[in-house]
Amino acid sequence: MSKAYYQFKPYNVGRWIIWTLFALVLLLAPQVFTSNLSISMLAQMGIAIIACLSYNLLLGQGGMLSFGHAVYSGLGSYVAIHTLLKVSAGALAVPVSLIPLIGGVAGFFFAILFGYVTTKKSGTPFAMITLGVGELVFALSLMFSDFFGGEAGISANRVVGDPVLGITFGPAVQVYYLIALYTFVCVAAMYAFTRTPLGRILNAVRDNPERVEFVGYNTQVVRYLAFMISGFFAGIAGGLGAIQFEIVTAEVVGPLRSGAYLLFTFLGGATFFFGPIIGGVLMVLALVLLSELTKAWLLYLGLVFLFMVMYAPGGIAGLIMMNLRVAAFGRLRELWVSYLALAVTGLVALLGAGGVIEMVYHLQLNAAIGPEVQYLGATLDTRAVESWFGSVFVMLTGIGLFEVTRRRFREHWSEIQIDIEKEIKRREMA
Numbered sequence: 183m184s185k186a187y188y189q190f191k192p193y194n195v196g197r198w199i200i201w202t203l204f205a206l207v208l209l210l211a212p213q214v215f216t217s218n219l220s221i222s223m224l225a226q227m228g229i230a231i232i233a234c235l236s237y238n239l240l241l242g243q244g245g246m247l248s249f250g251h252a253v254y255s256g257l258g259s260y261v262a263i264h265t266l267l268k269v270s271a272g273a274l275a276v277p278v279s280l281i282p283l284i285g286g287v288a289g290f291f292f293a294i295l296f297g298y299v300t301t302k303k304s305g306t307p308f309a310m311i312t313l314g315v316g317e318l319v320f321a322l323s324l325m326f327s328d329f330f331g332g333e334a335g336i337s338a339n340r341v342v343g344d345p346v347l348g349i350t351f352g353p354a355v356q357v358y359y360l361i362a363l364y365t366f367v368c369v370a371a372m373y374a375f376t377r378t379p380l381g382r383i384l385n386a387v388r389d390n391p392e393r394v395e396f397v398g399y400n401t402q403v404v405r406y407l408a409f410m411i412s413g414f415f416a417g418i419a420g421g422l423g424a425i426q427f428e429i430v431t432a433e434v435v436g437p438l439r440s441g442a443y444l445l446f447t448f449l450g451g452a453t454f455f456f457g458p459i460i461g462g463v464l465m466v467l468a469l470v471l472l473s474e475l476t477k478a479w480l481l482y483l484g485l486v487f488l489f490m491v492m493y494a495p496g497g498i499a500g501l502i503m504m505n506l507r508v509a510a511f512g513r514l515r516e517l518w519v520s521y522l523a524l525a526v527t528g529l530v531a532l533l534g535a536g537g538v539i540e541m542v543y544h545l546q547l548n549a550a551i552g553p554e555v556q557y558l559g560a561t562l563d564t565r566a567v568e569s570w571f572g573s574v575f576v577m578l579t580g581i582g583l584f585e586v587t588r589r590r591f592r593e594h595w596s597e598i599q600i601d602i603e604k605e606i607k608r609r610e611m612a
Contacts, residue, residue, distance in 0.1 A: 201370070208362040212355050222426075223466055225358045228365035229422045230462035234450065235372050236415035237443045242452035243376060244408050245388030246301075247309040250316025251416060251443045256435030257292050257319070258285035258417025260330065262424040266338040278340055278351050282364055282421030289417020290410055297409035301402055304391065316440050323432040335431030338424075351425070361422050368415055373455060375411060384408050442469070445487055451499025460498050478543045482536075511605060513598050520591040527584035534577025537562060541569065 211224050233255050240246040262285035268274040269281075276284070300311045323330040330336070341352045351357050375381050383404050386394045391401045424430050433439065442465060450461025472479040494501050508514045537557055541564045544555040553565045562569040 204369070205366055208366055211362075212358055218354055221354045221358050223470055225354070225361045225426050226466045226470065227463050228358075228361040229419050229426065230446070230465045231365055231459050232368045232415055232422070232462075233419035233443060234447045234458035234462040234465065235369060235455075236412045236419065237447050238452055238455075238458040239372065239375070239384075239408055239412040239415070241444070241447060242454075242457070243381065243388065244384045244405060246304065246405060246409070247312075247444075248440070249309055249313035249437070249444070250319070250440050251312075251412075252435050252437075252439035253296070253316050253319045254289040254293055254413040254416040255420035255423070256323075256430075256439065258289040258420030259424045259430045259434050260336070260420075261285055261288035261417075262421035263336050263338050263430045264329075266340060266342070266424065267336070270339055270342045277346070278342060278425065279360055281425060282418045285421020285424065286414045286418035289420060290414040292417075293410045293413025297406055297413065301405040301409050304401070304405065313437075316435070316437055320432065320436050323435050330432060331430070333432065335429050337429040340425050340428055357426055361426065364418060364422055368418060369459070372415060376455060380404070380407060445483070449487065449490055449497055451497025451502075453496055454499035454503060457497050457499035464498075476540065476543075477547060478539050481539060508598060508602070511602050513602070516598065517591075517594070520587065520594060523587045524584065524591060527580055527587050529580075531577055531580025531584050533558070534573050534575070534580055537573030538570070538577060541573070 208228070212221050215221065215224060233251075236255075237248065237251045240248050240251070262281050265274065265276060265281050265284050266278070269276055269278070296315050300308060300315065303311060324332070340357070341350050349356055351360065383394065383399060387399075387401045387404050394401055394404070420434065423434065446461035446465040446468075447458045448461070449464055450459065451457025468479065468483055472482065476482070490497065496504070505514060508517070540555055540557050541562055545564050548555070549564075553563055555562050555564065562573070564570075
C-alpha cells in the first residue's frame with residue numbers, strides 16, 4: 183500500500199516583490215517622466231526589452247549566436263503594419279491592441295520557415311546561416327516594394343475603429359501603456375519558459391549537447407522549438423514597434439538592427455535573465471540620446487563593448503551579481519574606496535579621449551564651419567597645439583592612474599574571493 187507524501191513549498195517572497203516592483207515601475211514611469219520625448223523613449227524601451235529577451239532565448243539560454251534576429255521582429259512589423267492598413271480600410275475587424283499578437287504569429291511563422299534549416303547546425307555554422315538569412319531578407323526588402331514599400335517603407339494610422347473605454351491610441355501615453363502591458367506579460371512568459379523542462383533542456387543543449395544526445399533528446403528539435411518561441415516574441419516586439427512609430431522601413435530587418443540586439447544583450451548580460459532588460463534600456467538611451475549628443479556615438483559604443491568584453495564578459499548583470507555575492511558576505515564596504523578611485527580615474531581618461539575623438543570628428547566632418555568645437559562647455563581649437571596636447575595628456579594620465587588602481591583593486595578582489603570560498607567551505611563543514 184503506497185503512502186502519499188505532502189511537502190509544503192513556501193512562496194518565494196523575494197520573487198513576488200521583484201515582479202511587483204517591475205509592474206509598478208511600468209505603471210508609474212509616465213507619471214515621473216511626463217514629456218513627449220520621455221514617454222516615447224519609455225515605449226521604445228519596452229519594445230527593446232521584449233526584443234532583447236527574445237534574442238537571449240537563443241544566445242543566453244541556448245548558446246545560439248544569431249546575426250539575423252531582426253528578420254523576425256522586422257517581418258512581424260511588416261505584417262502588423264499591413265494588418266493595420268487593412269483595419270483602416272475596413273477589410274479586417276481586428277482591435278489595434280491585438281495587432282502585436284498578429285506580428286508575433288508572423289514572427290513565429292517565419293521562424294518555422296527559416297529555423298528548420300538554420301537549427302540543423304550549431305555553433306559557428308548556425309551563426310553564419312543566420313547571417314546569410316538576414317542578408318537575404320534585407321536584400322529582398324529593397325526588391326519587393328509591394329510588400330516592403332521600398333526605401334520609403336509603409337506607413338499607417340494607428341487611430342482606427344471606435345474608441346473602447348475612451349482609448350483611441352492617439353495619445354502617446356495610451357500607446358505606452360499598451361506596450362507596458364505587453365512588456366510585462368512577455369517578460370513573465372519568457373521567464374516562465376526558462377523554468378519549464380524545455381527551457382532546462384535548452385540550457386543543457388547549450389552546455390553539453392553530446393550528453394543531451396546520449397540521454398535520448400534530439401538537440402536539433404530543442405533548438406528548433408526555442409527558435410520558434412524566440413521568433414514569436416520578436417514578432418510581438420516588431421508589432422508593437424509598428425504601432426508606436428506608424429511606419430516600417432527596410433531598416434527593421436537590416437543587419438544593423440540585428441547587431442544592436444546582439445551588442446546590447448551582451449552588454450546587459452546574456453547569462454542572466456534580467457541582463458537583456460538592462461540591455462534594452464541601454465539600447466534606447468544609446469540610439470536616441472547618445473546619437474543626438476555626438477556624431478561619434480558609434481565609436482564610443484564600440485569602445486564600451488570592447489572594454490566590457492575584456493574586463494566584464496558577464497555584462498552589467500554579471501557585475502551586479504558578483505557584487506551582490508560579496509555584499510552577502512559583508513565585504514562590499516571594503517571596496518567602496520576602490521570603486522570611487524576607478525570611477526574618477528576612468529572618467530578622467532574618458533574626458534581626455536573624448537576631447538581627442540571630438541576634434542578628430544570635427545576635422546573630418548565639420549571643418550568647413552570653423553576650427554573650434556564645443557566639448558562639455560569648453561572650447562577646443564583644432565588648430566591649437568594646446569588643445570591636442572591637453573586632451574592627450576589628460577587621457578594618458580587617466581589611463582595610467584586607472585591601470586594602477588585596477589591592479590590594486592584586482593589584488594584586493596582576489597583576496598576577498600579567496601576568503602569567501604574559505605567561508606563557504608567552513609559553513610559546509612559546520
